[in-house]
Amino acid sequence: MWVGVHLSHHKDSQSLSWTEVPTLKNLSRIQVAESSLLPTEAPNHHLTMGNWVVNHWFSVLFLAAWLGLNVFLFVHAFLSFEKATSTTTQDKSWGRHWPGPEPLLATCILTACSKILLPVCRNLLRTLGKQLDHNLTFHKLVAYIICLHTAIHITTHLFNFERYSRSRQATDGSLASILSNLSHQEKDSWLNPIQSSNTTMEYVTFTYTAGVTGVIITIALVLMVTLAMEFIRRSYSEVFWYTHHIFIMYFIGLGIHGLGGLVRDQTEKNMDENHPHKCAEFFEKWNDPDSHCKPPQFEGLPA
Structure with a gap:
């Protein structure tokens, strides 16, 4: 008798608990549904943005420093090639163009490539601490910068090779044609990588x-x-x-x-012997025995 009553009581308690749970769930659903119908205030985007900057000040500072570094490298390299006296002969030969575009963009690309692996070095990141928690975001940012510099780098190559081709085909005795005809047999004499007037850009691209x-x-x-x-x-x-x-x-x-050293510059020794500004004006007398200006010598820029 006692056993039967106990089992009956246990069964009733299970039944009671089983019927109470859905009721509580339904009540919570009703409350959630009612709360979703209540009017909400429009988010204050200015306040949200300000809070984000305050809470992520290190990330903002780091991002600004990184972008500033890339701008500084680009501008510094640009001005360096712009003011360099050794580019005078090339400028007169190929016409006015971006000074040293390939080297300065290569500087930016190499700088970015040297940093792109850092965010995915997990052991190193653990050592550095929580300041680099957004490592994948930084990794993507560096990748975008590499893509941008690569696109500009390729574009300047295409424009400059077009100038090389026109200079090689010139037969008017201009400075461009004389520099383009410098012999490729000597290591430090040539400037134009296109050796023949029949050489196409595709040939240079897939043979060098x-x-x-x-x-x-x-x-x-x-x-x-x-x-x-x-x-x-x-x-x-x-x-x-x-x-x-x-x-x-x-x-x-x-x-x-x-x-390969396709992007070339006048050698320091040759500039000491032949002033680039003066000798570029008297290129017709380069081979005269009495002339102080000799044919310029060039070398590939360091990779």
């Missing part, structure tokens, strides 16, 4: 070390950036993972891209 590596690292960069987009990264994580490892090929190609 700088051209081949430039194509390879550009394709690698495009693949890494496009296949890292969020919808591809989430839906096809394996594709993102494997293509992002192309960075090994990218950095190898980047390291040997400038070894």
